[in-house]
Amino acid sequence: xxxxxxxxxxxxxxxxxxxxxxxxxxxxxxxxxxxxxxxxxxxxxxxxxxxxxxxxxxxxxxxxxxxxxxxxxxxxxxxxxxxxxxxxxxxxxxxxxxxxxxxxxxxxxxxxxxxxxxxxxxxxxxxxxxxxxxxxxxxxxxxxxxxxxxxxxxxxxxxxxxxxxxxxxxxxxxxxxxxxxxxxxxxxxxxxxxxxxxxxxxxxxxxxxxxxxxxxxxxxxxxxxxxxxxxxxxxxxxxxxxxxxxxxxxxxxxxxxxxxxxxxxxxxxxxxxxxxxxxxxxxxxxxxxxxxxxxxxxxxxxxxxxxxxxxxxxxxxxxxxxxxxxxxxxxxxxxxx
Numbered sequence: 001x002x003x004x005x006x007x008x009x010x011x012x013x014x015x016x017x018x019x020x021x022x023x024x025x026x027x028x029x030x031x032x033x034x035x036x037x038x039x040x041x042x043x044x045x046x047x048x049x050x051x052x053x054x055x056x057x058x059x060x061x062x063x064x065x066x067x068x069x070x071x072x073x074x075x076x077x078x079x080x081x082x083x084x085x086x087x088x089x090x091x092x093x094x095x096x097x098x099x100x101x102x103x104x105x106x107x108x109x110x111x112x113x114x115x116x117x118x119x120x121x122x123x124x125x126x127x128x129x130x131x132x133x134x135x136x137x138x139x140x141x142x143x144x145x146x147x148x149x150x151x152x153x154x155x156x157x158x159x160x161x162x163x164x165x166x167x168x169x170x171x172x173x174x175x176x177x178x179x180x181x182x183x184x185x186x187x188x189x190x191x192x193x194x195x196x197x198x199x200x201x202x203x204x205x206x207x208x209x210x211x212x213x214x215x216x217x218x219x220x221x222x223x224x225x226x227x228x229x230x231x232x233x234x235x236x237x238x239x240x241x242x243x244x245x246x247x248x249x250x251x252x253x254x255x256x257x258x259x260x261x262x263x264x265x266x267x268x269x270x271x272x273x274x275x276x277x278x279x280x281x282x283x284x285x286x287x288x289x290x291x292x293x294x295x296x297x298x299x300x301x302x303x304x305x306x307x308x309x310x311x312x313x314x315x316x317x318x319x320x321x322x323x324x325x326x327x328x329x330x331x332x333x334x335x336x337x
Contacts, residue, residue, distance in 0.1 A: 249311055
C-alpha cells in the first residue's frame with residue numbers, strides 16, 4: 001500500500017510528533033511504501049527518516065507558517081496515496097484542520113473525522129459532551145484570553161471551584177502550558193492563566209482531583225487494558241511523559257474486575273460520544289473512593305516508546321506493528337488480517 005505519513009507540523013508538540021512518526025515509520029515501512037511529509041514545510045514537504053531523527057532534537061519553530069499547510073496537503077499530492085497516517089500532535093494536527101484538508105482531497109486517513117477531532121481537541125467541548133453522556137469529569141470554567149486579568153471573574157472562579165486547581169490551555173496536549181495550583185489566590189490564578197494563554201485563546205480552569213492517573217486505549221470501538229501512570233515525583237508533566245525512567249507504568253492497572261470494566265466502559269462511552277473513530281485514548285484520575293474522573297480524550301494518541309496507547313495495546317496482546325496495521329485497516333475500512 002502507498003501511504004503518506006504526516007510528521008512534525010506546527011504545534012509545540014512538533015518534536016514529539018517526530019518521535020511518534022519515527023516509530024510509526026519503522027513499523028509500517030516494512031510492509032508498505034511510505035512517504036514522509038512534514039506539512040510545515042509547504043511545497044517542499046517530502047522528507048526522509050534522517051530528517052525525523054534530526055528534528056527530534058530541534059526546538060525551533062522559526063519560519064514555520066501555518067499557510068504552508070495549504071501548499072503541502074493538496075489534492076494533487078494526496079491523490080497519489082491509498083491512505084494518510086497522521087503522526088501529528090496538537091494544533092494543526094489533531095484538531096480538525098488537517099482532517100478537513102484530507103477530506104477535500106478525498107483520501108482516507110487514520111484517526112477521527114474533522115468534527116470529532118475538533119471536539120476532542122477542545123477540552124471545554126469534550127467536557128460538555130462527557131457531561132451530557134453522564135461521564136464524570138472535574139468541574140471546570142473556561143475563560144477567554146481577554147478576561148484573564150478580570151479579578152472579579154477570577155474571584156468568582158475561586159469561589160465556585162475552590163483553591164485547588166488545574167489551569168491549562170483549552171486546545172493543547174502533552175501538558176503544554178499546564179499549571180497545578182494549591183491554596184491559590186487570585187494572583188496565582190491570574191499568573192497560571194497567563195501561562196496557559198500563551199498557547200490559545202481559551203484557558204480552562206479545572207477543579208483539582210487527587211488520585212491515580214490512568215489511561216485507556218480504544219481501538220476499533222473496543223477498550224484496551226488500563227495503564228496506570230506513576231511519576232517518580234510531582235505529576236505527569238511534559239518531562240515525565242517523554243523522559244525515559246522518569247515514570248513507571250503498571251499495565252494492566254491493578255483494579256478489581258468491577259472497577260476495571262466500569263472504567264473501560266466509561267472510556268468507550270467517551271470515545272463514542274465524541275464520535276471518535278479508529279483509535280483514541282481516554283485519560284482519567286481515580287480518586288480514593290474509586291470514582292473515575294475523565295480528563296480528556298485524545299483522538300490521535302502518542303506513538304512514542306513512552307506513549308500510553310502502545311502500552312495499553314501491548315497489555316491486550318497487540319504488538320506495536322499490529323497496532324499500526326489495525327489503525328490503517330480502520331482508516332481504509334478493511335478488517336485487519
